[in-house]
Amino acid sequence: MPNYVLPFPAIDPELVSIGPFALRWYALAYVAGILLGWWYALRLIGRASLWSAPPPLNRRHADDFIVWLTIGIVLGGRLGYVLFYNPAYYSANPLSAFAVWQGGMSFHGGLIGAALAAALFCRSRAVSLRSMMDLATAAAPFGLFFGRLANFIKPELWGRASDVPWAMVFPGAGPEPRHPSQLYEAALEGLLLFVLLRLLTHRFQALQKPGTVAGAFAALYGLSRIAVEFFREPDAQLGFLAGGLTMGMLLSLPLILLGIYLIGTARGQ
Numbered sequence: 001m002p003n004y005v006l007p008f009p010a011i012d013p014e015l016v017s018i019g020p021f022a023l024r025w026y027a028l029a030y031v032a033g034i035l036l037g038w039w040y041a042l043r044l045i046g047r048a049s050l051w052s053a054p055p056p057l058n059r060r061h062a063d064d065f066i067v068w069l070t071i072g073i074v075l076g077g078r079l080g081y082v083l084f085y086n087p088a089y090y091s092a093n094p095l096s097a098f099a100v101w102q103g104g105m106s107f108h109g110g111l112i113g114a115a116l117a118a119a120l121f122c123r124s125r126a127v128s129l130r131s132m133m134d135l136a137t138a139a140a141p142f143g144l145f146f147g148r149l150a151n152f153i154k155p156e157l158w159g160r161a162s163d164v165p166w167a168m169v170f171p172g173a174g175p176e177p178r179h180p181s182q183l184y185e186a187a188l189e190g191l192l193l194f195v196l197l198r199l200l201t202h203r204f205q206a207l208q209k210p211g212t213v214a215g216a217f218a219a220l221y222g223l224s225r226i227a228v229e230f231f232r233e234p235d236a237q238l239g240f241l242a243g244g245l246t247m248g249m250l251l252s253l254p255l256i257l258l259g260i261y262l263i264g265t266a267r268g269q
Helices: 025-046 059-085 087-092 094-098 107-125 129-153 181-203 212-229 247-264
Strands: 014-018 021-024
Touching (some): 014 025, 025 129, 087 094, 107 247, 129 212, 181 212
Antiparallel strands (some): 014 021
């Protein structure tokens, strides 16, 4: 037991509750992340100097795509959790897969869903897929930041037992102080990743080589997630996999390879 343990700031997961209706921080995080990401994407589109030619996307594309993206994130995130993290339970209780209000979303599944939504949208509108991927991933850290804060407030996805001075005793996680790994992820996947991608888009003109920003996002997210997995408690139903790896690590490895491929094959417009 460490000499100092930070008290967990117990925050009601429901921001507002009126009768059967409840607005949860978790839902608000998704809304805030998507709306701020949309706003930031519009600002990027509006900066013609960031592109080597007139932007291959316009405001109407961004406005229409936000609906496709939201559906892809929610469906992919839920299906990814069902298939990657708890297939045995949901095979025995298939109707529970639709109970999204009970929690259970996978980032990697949401990313796959978003990529499929982007591919279908771009094909239907004759828009550059790589440019759309660049735009979406440049804005993605907003959603990651607020999503990890919501994980912390809930609380869920807490860290491993630790004696660091900032360890916390999370409700439902036993008496041991633990790493606030949700905050580590908010800092790495949200704040730091946003800063690095902004440097690429504004300082290094990466949008002029479609696929570069998306590749950097994939590789940097994968590395960040693997780093945090060393401090994060694995999902109880999975535990540690072979060699002490976790499911989050395994799913992030192909993401890093994809990122390297996208950067290596990026070409100027």
